[in-house]
Amino acid sequence: MVQLFIEASVNGVVLGLIYALVALGLSFIWGVMDLVNLAHTEFLMLAMYATYWLWALGKIEPALAVPIVVPVFFGLGWLTYQLLIRNVLRFHMVAQIFATFGLLFLLRYGAFTAFGPNVRGVWATDSGSVWLLGTYISTSKVVAAGVSLAAFGALALFLRRTKPGKALQAVAQSREVALALGIPVERMFALAWGLGIASVALAGAFLSPFYQVSPMLGDAFMLVAFASVVLGGFGRIDGALVGGVCIGVLENVLGTLISPTFKILFVFAVFVLMLVFRPEGLLGESR
């Protein structure tokens, strides 16, 4: 029993770190510009397709695809801001929700039309398993979890130590003041979108070796990503990390101890309870 619990917890933390990496960009964009991107996990799906096709057609291993996929998706994020988001910023929040809702449809069914409904997976050479705290976990999952931690660290360093990072923080606190200080707010927003989508592409590349992709993949990850962000505290980078890990552990431990059928139900239930009772999240300041 104890052994089972430990195994579930370790698996949960690893899975949670991957969730956190998926949620990172969502939380980041939310924090910088107070905008919920409903299409966030559709970019995850597209990045996994990109990784898949690079492997299937170009014989490029997923890890080696990162230098190609991540910059391309940075560009996609930038472009999404310039073409769509910039035009709805002056409207009511409702219009912003609808804009990304339309984008979700476009990307999800675009992939459906282009690639068909089939599930596709990268059959990478088996990288084996590693022994971690009393349990064996596949190496590719541990690598993905490590990449997640590294990405969080890198983003934190970028925000604290660099000039654009500090400018992003200023923009997040007040657009008007940032503008008055001469910070190019629009360019910062575009940068946030670039970074946010690039980070979810990173998650996609490292998810590919052990997770198959289909056009509906975004749907499967969407609520998990939102739950991570809301659980940790929206708009905070560390919120996504804490929230993601909590969700991963919760899903695995309760799924193992009670019933695997209902594990995703626990996640959603916690999500709704969180929205109702503590919408500012675990790390957020209470109102």
Place this chain on the structure above:
Amino acid sequence: MSGRRKLAALGLGLTAAALLPLVVRDAFFLHVMITVFFFGALAQAWNLIGGYAGQISFGHAVFFGLGGYAGAVLLDHYGITPWIGMWVGAAVSVLVSVLIGFPTFHLRRHFFALATMALGEIIRILFLNWPYVGGALGIYYPLQYRNRFGYLMWDRKAPYYLTALTLLVLATALVAVVDRARVGRYLNAIDQDEGTAEMLGIPARKYKMYAMGLSAVVASLCGTIYASYVLYIDPYVVMGGQVSLFLVVVALIGGRGTVWGPVLGAVVIVFLNEYTRYWLGGVGRGLDFVIFGALVMLVSIKEPRGLVGILDRFRREKVAPAPAVPQAAGAAIVDPLPPREIGEPVLEVTTVVKRFGGVQALQGATLEVRRGEIFGLIGPNGAGKSTLFDCITGVQRPDGGSVLLRGVPVFGRSTHAVAWVGISRTFQNMRLFPGMTAWENLMCGQEHRGESLWSATVSAHSHQWREEGEALLALFGLGHIRDLPASNLSYGQQKLLSIATAALRKPAVVLLDEPAAGVNPRLILELGRHIRELNARGITFVIIEHNMDMIMDLADRVAFMAEGRVVAVGPPEKIQRDAQVLDLYYGR
């Protein structure tokens, strides 16, 4: 088109639609039409909460599914007709809508959107694993009840066609009623600026719950009848996220917050969807949804009212810009104002304390306003004047002290309840409902205490309020801009309108937050005159103002605030010469 011709056209169209199955026998076409009716009615249901109230639900399939399951389970397990089952489903749906709406409606609205999405998934998973309702296998309708009106089951498509058409007509009629009645304006008001709506006494959460409940009932009824049509039900068919998202697309592209948008959207979207599948077969899978996605994005950028908005543009000639206030309109007809009498204390503010983190915004502010007074509140920026207004009106929760209006404690009440007691207020950055006309804005200011949901739904504004409104518009010289959208008005006109709206229901006290800020000198004079006129009709005013000329001219008494306290109170001449005031305000 005149009203009667419109009605005739509507009746003709409806008759033609009802007779269509006599002419067209193509089963696929009839199926598409039935689907149009179902999704039209579903989109109308969504329109009530997502269109009018602006609360976006991504989980409406839950109500659709609950209705379907109620019909199927009762018929399959107990032989109870769907005619009864549909109302059981509706009751359960209302319960669920309250459970999700009540806790999330006071949060920012993307939380509501996310919560509905999660709720949809939760209920779908529960039903997938609940043997009583057939789990993942679903329920097949028992066919021995076929071809009996009492069981809503037929072999042919035509009866379903007529049933679904009736459903769409009823749903559209309900939306039309809401659109024309007061409740429609209130929902719009809540959508556009909840704070101002509350300040006028509109209980926002109550109206949102009401719209959500109505919406759940309509969606649930659709579900019961739909299940009777497809004769089979499982969680994917009626509760899938696809259904939820699809009906949002229908409503959005057609035009949310309009009577005909969802109908138009259903016709266009369902036909595109069904016939691309028919013609393109496997080749163009999903292509129609790509187009829908692009259209939704376009709608969000270009035309928030979707196809209806686009059609409107063709029909209507350009709206002329608001004519300027005619020079000195009404200035000549100033009646001599009756002598006023200053009465007993009406608003008593005692030692109000408010902290923001470490900052003491109010440190025991105390003042007493008498009935019939025009009371000025002055002081440097950051003195706590607006915070005091916020505490009185329930926008901020004070940390201590008390406020009495005519002896009734006001603290701890929500904003609309404060309005009901008899306090009205305008904001510093004046806030009107930009999407409504001047008249609609003004009418939102009617008395809401004791107003029942039923009366707000079945009737327009009463004769009394319309008369009061017309009189106030005339008094303020705004009659000529009556039907212009508030967003087209000049700054000064918006100022006047916001004060008129606050004063319409003749509250005991009106709090004005910097009415003269950003207003030209001539309009300031006019504003002062209107405040005097309203005051002569028995409204007490408390005015925060930096324009000293105006306040010295208008006010009977002035209170000077600094650092969260009322430092001095007295007649304006005295305050003007008060050494402490001069020192604190002007730094002399």
